[in-house]
Amino acid sequence: MTVDWSTPFVLSLPLAIRSLELLFALSVGIQTLEFWRLRPAMQNDGLWVWAIQRKDIPTPWIRLSLDVLFTPKMFNVLLLSRLLALISMAAQGSNLLNVSFLFVSNLAMLVRWRGAFNGGSDFMTLVVLTGLLIAQVANYFTTSDMAWRAGFWYITIQSITSYFMSGSVKLLKPEWRNGSAMIIFLNASIHGPLRADHWLRKPWVAVVGSWSLILWEGAAPLALLDAKLAVVFCIIAALFHFLVFWFFGLNRFFWAWISTFPAIIWCAGQI
C-alpha cells in the first residue's frame, strides 16, 4: 500500500467537530474522575486544604462565595455536573449550554488548584474549551462554518505554538544541544532515576533524541502546509506524548494535546 500524496486531503468539518468533541470529552472526563479520587487530598491532612488556599483570593466577597462552592458536598456536585456536561457533549455534541458550563466550572477548578493542577495540560484543556466557546458564541453572529473556523484556528495556532515554542527554547539551551538535559530530566522524573545501564543514558542516544525532538518541535508550523503532512505530524506527536506519559507520568498531556489534532488536520486542509 502506498500513500497518494498527489490527491488533496481535506478532513470534513462535521467529522473534525465530532472527533474534537469526543476526544475533548474523554480528556476532561479522565481529569474529572481523577479529581474525584483525589478528594481526600483536599481535606484534613491533605496537601490542598481550602482553609489555607482561600488566602490566595484577594477579593472578600469572591472568597466567601468560593468558601461555599468548595465545601466537600458542593465540590462533589461540581464534579458530577461536569461529568454530566461531558456526557452530553459526547452524546449530543457541543452547545452553548454545556460549553459555557464547562468553561465557567473550569475556571473554578483552576482556582481550587491555585491556577493549575498539572501545568501544561490545564493550559491546553483551557485552549480547547476556549476554542469551543468561540465557536458557540460566534455562531450567533455569523454562519456555523465561519464560527467553527474561528474556534478551530484558535486551537490550532495555540497547539502548534506549544510545539514550536517548546522546541525553540530547547534549541537555545546548550544542555539540550549536547543531550545532557534529557538525561537530567529523566533522572528527576516521577518514575526516575534511570537505571545505571539504561539505554537512554548512552550519550549518542541522548544527543540524537534531543536533536530529533528540537527539530521536530521547531518544525511544527510546517504541518499546516498540507493536511496529509498534518496527519503524519499528529501521528508522531501522539507517539511523542505517549513517551512523555511513559517516562514522566503525564497522562493528561497525552489526552489534552490529542484533542487538538482534529483542529490541526482540518486547518491544514484549508490553507
Next chain:
Amino acid sequence: MTIYWVIAYFLVLALTLIYKTPIVQGPWLFLFRSFFPNWKFFHAVGYVPHLYARAALANPKAERTWTEWEHLYPRTSQSFWQLFHNPVTNLGLAQQNLIDHFWADLNDAPEGCDPRQFVSYQMVAHFVQGVLKHKYPEHSHTQFELRMLLDNASGNVHTHVMLTSPEEARL
C-alpha cells in the same frame, strides 16, 4: 492569504524568543495564568528546589530527638493503565509544582520578608505536618528545609539550603 498570516505569526513568535518583555504579576493573574501559557516545558537545567523534612520525638526528659532529614520527593511506578487513570502520580506532580511555586515566592520576596506569610509556605508546612504525622504518630515537632539541588547527567553535583523552617510544635 491565510498562509502569510501563519508565517507572520511564527516570525513574531521567533522574535519573542530573543526580545524579553516585562513580567506582569498579580493575584488574579496567578490564579488565571492558564490563559497566558508560555509553552516552555523542560527547558531550563539548573538548581531545582526539593523539600526535606524531619520529626522530633520527645523523650521522658522532654528533650527532642530528631530523625534524619527525609527527602519528600514523589516517586511512582509505571503502568500502561495510568494513561487512563493516574491520580496518585498527578498528585505527586502537583506536590512538586507547589514546591516550585514556594521557591518562586521566596525568590521574589524582598529582603527581610517573613516567608511564613506566603500561602505556599503554609501549604508546605501543612503538608509536612500531614506526612510526618502519618509516619511518626508520636512526634512532637516538625521542621523542613527547602534545598536547591544541581544535577548533571551523572547525579547531584551541588546542594545548598535556601530556607530552614522554625521548629514547629505538632498541631
